[in-house]
């Protein structure tokens with residue numbers, strides 16, 4: 007058994023080096039795939055002094071390693087390869103490594119593995135280290151070029167295709183990305199294709215890749231993709247940024263789907279549908295997941311997480327975006343009821359049990375265990391509250407500022423919230439408690455009508471039960487939308503947002519002529 011250490015948010019340090027570019031060559035073979043990696047590295051100015059270079063790797067058969075073409079002997083221990091600072095140039099240098107891996111023996115489905123004769127990858131959160139030596143952490147963003155060699159008809163990776171011949175293909179992704187967004191697919195696949203022209207006129211080739219025979223079950227996924235692309239332009243002003251967008255349906259997949267840059271990989275049940283067998287719910291799920299992964303292109307990929315503690319930065323926000331999209335497509339009220347039912351069934355239960363954790367945890371042992379309803383669904387509710395609190399216009403201004411300021415970077419939840427504080431001129435320091443405190447607040451509302459004074463007193467209280475490791479709870483700012491109706495259903499007072507940011511608050515409304 008390997009020993010698991012606890013990782014703490016407070017221990018964050020930038021990586022020792024900058025990776026300016028990555029060139030990967032894959033010679034695919036089921037039992038012995040050769041991975042040749044060339045990294046252009048230089049010391050990170052944010053980490054002064056001379057630092058060792060420590061790369062992650064798991065289950066790799068190490069073959070060779072050179073620095074600027076000279077063979078070196080790294081220290082390989084546990085799950086890392088280390089080159090001592092004294093053996094490394096003080097400026098830019100090139101690191102070449104060669105390893106061998108066995109995709110057909112990979113049953114964890116993390117890294118490069120095989121599914122029905124097809125090669126595919128899953129790298130989030132820490133699967134890339136099972137492919138090659140690399141700083142496998144989301145704040146190391148780099149430009150990837152990939153060459154795939156295999157005797158298979160379809161060879162795919164991230165970015166744009168640059169060249170291909172019989173048995174090989176080359177891809178270039180111009181957008182810097184962390185390793186968890188790397189993807190490779192190779193196999194005998196067929197495409198359901200369409201195209202899309204972005205608002206500014208870029209023509210994008212869209213393909214959904216499936217096993218031969220499944221091509222006619224992709225129409226709804228493709229239609230959902232096109233609507234998602236248009237919606238993100240209209241609602242958030244975000245356009246797609248490559249010449250191709252590929253989706254691959256895979257039968258063996260750990261997660262629902264994965265937002266790899268330009269090459270989304272899906273569990274096939276969230277892509278394939280035909281009217282003969284799919285239910286209305288199946289269609290709604292396909293639409294939501296296609297949208298979710300597409301929306302990650304901006305909230306997750308162009309702007310990513312500094313470390314895995316910030317997982318909700320991309321997931322909570324992207325769930326909120328896909329919920330809003332589904333609401334626009336299918337009716338807001340019905341969608342909202344659906345989302346709240348999921349929240350109550352899954353997240354409230356999590357929050358009420360021994361596994362309760364904050365939306366932005368402060369420590370973890372295995373990040374894989376944090377892909378939870380709290381980080382996804384409660385993370386989305388926090389964004390929704392933020393929008394309720396600030397109003398749609400200030401919310402959009404905050405999002406615009408976030409995209410402008412952090413594009414191309416790996417960042418934090420604090421930096422995200424700062425954009426909304428700045429755009430709205432509001433103090434959101436109390437709001438941040440939503441990310442740090444676990445548990446479901448219980449809100450109580452009571453009212454007393456004073457006919458003589460034509461006044462209504464509304465008292466709001468909140469209370470959160472203790473959770474594991476957090477015995478004391480503080481009140482959090484809860485925006486409560488309140489409107490008044492009379493007994494015939496006529497509106498006595500239009501809905502307005504009252505913020506409860508203490509344990510108890512009473513609001514007096516005057517000029518209420520009839521008892522609400």
Ligand code: SER
Pocket residue numbers: 130261262263264265298299321
């Ligand atoms: N990052 C993936 C997603 O949420 C993992 O499931 O889309």
Ligand code: ZN
Pocket residue numbers: 298302320321324
């Ligand atoms: Zn996601």
